[in-house]
Amino acid sequence: xxxxxxxxxxxxxxxxxxxxxxxxxxxxLTNQAxxxxxxxxxxxxxxxxxxxxxxxxxxxxxxxxxxxxxxxSSGSTYGNNNIYYALPGGVLNGNLTLSNGDLLVAEASxxxxxxxxxxxxxxxxxxxxxxxxxxxxxxATLPTATQFATVGYDLFDKAALTLTGTAASRPLTVAGQxxxxxxxxxxxxxxxxxxxxxxxxxxGETYAAxxxxxxxxxxxxxxxxxxxxxxxxxxxxxxxxxxxxxxxxAATGRTTNGYNPIAAIANxxxxxxxxxxxxxxxxGVQRAQSVTNSGRIVQAAGxxxxxxxxxxxxxx
Numbered sequence: 001x002x003x004x005x006x007x008x009x010x011x012x013x014x015x016x017x018x019x020x021x022x023x024x025x026x027x028x029l030t031n032q033a034x035x036x037x038x039x040x041x042x043x044x045x046x047x048x049x050x051x052x053x054x055x056x057x058x059x060x061x062x063x064x065x066x067x068x069x070x071x072x073s074s075g076s077t078y079g080n081n082n083i084y085y086a087l088p089g090g091v092l093n094g095n096l097t098l099s100n101g102d103l104l105v106a107e108a109s110x111x112x113x114x115x116x117x118x119x120x121x122x123x124x125x126x127x128x129x130x131x132x133x134x135x136x137x138x139x140a141t142l143p144t145a146t147q148f149a150t151v152g153y154d155l156f157d158k159a160a161l162t163l164t165g166t167a168a169s170r171p172l173t174v175a176g177q178x179x180x181x182x183x184x185x186x187x188x189x190x191x192x193x194x195x196x197x198x199x200x201x202x203x204g205e206t207y208a209a210x211x212x213x214x215x216x217x218x219x220x221x222x223x224x225x226x227x228x229x230x231x232x233x234x235x236x237x238x239x240x241x242x243x244x245x246x247x248x249x250a251a252t253g254r255t256t257n258g259y260n261p262i263a264a265i266a267n268x269x270x271x272x273x274x275x276x277x278x279x280x281x282x283x284g285v286q287r288a289q290s291v292t293n294s295g296r297i298v299q300a301a302g303x304x305x306x307x308x309x310x311x312x313x314x315x316x
Contacts, residue, residue, distance in 0.1 A: 035061035086118030098125030237268030253282035
């Protein structure tokens with residue numbers, strides 16, 4: 001049995017009749033190709049029925065038995081913040097239980113529905129996050145698995161991702177380098193419908209700046225749940241990202257405090273509106289380096305029209 005609250009890289013065999021590895025706060029376990037971890041009761045879990053914070057498990061080898069980070073902590077605002085990396089070539093012969101704020105990172109290839117590449121059993125939990133890694137041109141449907149509060153895609157090698165989906169309230173994140181063609185309706189109340197962010201980094205991986213080209217053909221909307229939320233926008237981009245709206249974006253800002261107005265689209269290297277942007281006390285495009293509008297930007301009655309705020313270059 002191994003008790004872990006720091007870093008461990010395993011290339012050998014760890015076997016126990018109970019739990020193979022006890023993982024604690026900030027524990028980082030890397031099971032390399034050829035490494036085997038087996039447990040009779042569980043393969044990996046906390047030493048007791050308590051929540052683990054900020055731990056990570058990266059598996060490129062074999063894990064025999066269930067893996068859990070423990071229960072969700074009711075006292076944590078941001079969740080438990082644990083990560084399980086299902087790396088290429090690795091297999092978990094068991095079930096994975098995630099807690100609030102945990103993240104599963106798996107390959108998009110081999111993942112479908114409630115089954116995920118590198119995991120033979122079930123993935124359960126509530127309010128967790130999912131990141132699927134796309135390494136080649138892929139057409140996919142947005143996951144509907146209920147255990148995930150957020151869904152995201154990490155793009156590698158300039159891959160092209162075509163995404164479709166039914167109406168959803170779950171935010172979408174995309175990261176990496178490549179193109180994303182999105183046809184889906186996403187309506188949110190507590191955050192952006194679409195966000196670009198950094199790729200997840202498993203042990204040994206290096207950071208790469210985002211360079212995404214995104215086109216949205218569906219309807220993305222944000223109606224804030226209360227006035228105390230600073231939400232930024234319906235679509236939040238990074239400085240190296242290019243975005244085209246070929247559908248509809250709806251931003252409602254009447255329910256916010258007015259000091260930090262919501263934007264339909266915020267930031268980005270280049271923003272093009274070929275569709276419709278509807279505003280209700282919100283800003284059309286904010287802090288983009290370049291904006292081209294050949295579509296419609298419509299503000300609700302009684303609100304001033306701010307089609308573009310602080311864009312360095314605006315073409316209408």
